[in-house]
Amino acid sequence: MNPPKLTILTTDTDAACDPETGACAIPQTPIPSPGAPPVTGAVPPGMEETPSV
Amino acid sequence: MLHIDIWADFACPACYLAKPRIDQAIAASGHADAITVTYRSLELFPDAGPEPFDSFEHVLHKFGGDQAQAARLEEHMAALARAQGQPYAIHHPVASSFDAHRMLHLAAEHGAASEFMDAVQRDLLGEGVNVYTAAYLAKAATRAGVPAARAKALLAGDEYANAVRADTKLAREAGVTAVPFTILGGRLAIPGAATANAYADAITQALTTGDPQ
Numbered sequence: 001m002n003p004p005k006l007t008i009l010t011t012d013t014d015a016a017c018d019p020e021t022g023a024c025a026i027p028q029t030p031i032p033s034p035g036a037p038p039v040t041g042a043v044p045p046g047m048e049e050t051p052s053v
Numbered sequence: 054m055l056h057i058d059i060w061a062d063f064a065c066p067a068c069y070l071a072k073p074r075i076d077q078a079i080a081a082s083g084h085a086d087a088i089t090v091t092y093r094s095l096e097l098f099p100d101a102g103p104e105p106f107d108s109f110e111h112v113l114h115k116f117g118g119d120q121a122q123a124a125r126l127e128e129h130m131a132a133l134a135r136a137q138g139q140p141y142a143i144h145h146p147v148a149s150s151f152d153a154h155r156m157l158h159l160a161a162e163h164g165a166a167s168e169f170m171d172a173v174q175r176d177l178l179g180e181g182v183n184v185y186t187a188a189y190l191a192k193a194a195t196r197a198g199v200p201a202a203r204a205k206a207l208l209a210g211d212e213y214a215n216a217v218r219a220d221t222k223l224a225r226e227a228g229v230t231a232v233p234f235t236i237l238g239g240r241l242a243i244p245g246a247a248t249a250n251a252y253a254d255a256i257t258q259a260l261t262t263g264d265p266q
Contacts, residue, residue, distance in 0.1 A: 005240065006227065006240060006241070007240055008242050008243075008244065009241055009243050012251050014246060017062075017231065019224070019230070020230075024112075
């Protein structure tokens with residue numbers, strides 16, 4: 001596989017981890033109750049609103 | 054045909070959340086037979102040694118020792134996992150996952166990469182099991198479908214070490230800044246753990262617009 005030219009899709013994401021630091025982040029959203037649909041929100045590239053670990 | 058590349062690490066909670074969503078999106082696409090997946094290696098803790106440390110201590114360190122903030126993040130991660138039927142161990146061991154990634158490549162050779170990824174992530178992030186030992190990796194690989202002798206031979210040598218490094222190099226070249234990092238058809242990318250619906254939409258888009266690979 002060659003280094004691809006990518007189109008980054010803007011999607012609902014609710015968690016991501018940074019391969020440079022090992023830090024993970026989540027958006028500032030309520031904790032869902034079991035059985036509830038996954039919480040959604042903007043994460044990468046807009047991880048500014050998230051608490052970084 | 055559509056090929057999906059997923060960069061992930063076993064110790065990556067977001068990757069653990071994303072895995073069943075991607076599986077679900079593929080299954081629901083109506084084109085599962087036309088979709089292939091490659092799990093690519095990207096160590097979240099490339100400098101970690103063989104001796105495990107507590108993941109929560111790492112989180113706590115990143116929060117400057119703020120116990121409440123660290124606990125809040127981990128409780129949220131646990132809630133996200135539980136909401137989709139996955140257990141989550143707030144305290145799980147972190148160590149070098151290099152050998153686990155080598156084993157992942159061997160599992161792929163035997164068509165068992167998905168099963169191996171599922172099992173190791175569930176044991177590590179769901180149950181807090183030390184998955185970094187040779188004994189564990191051999192057992193998990195064998196259960197996933199890798200011949201025991203092949204798993205044992207891999208752990209005795211450096212097979213697939215270059216493949217793990219090549220995946221990491223490719224991730225850098227592709228500009229991977231968040232894991233999981235999913236590339237559909239070599240051109241559409243989703244950084245982070247998206248919803249199952251978002252993965253489904255991306256699969257539809259990739260199938261509709263064709264796969265240049």
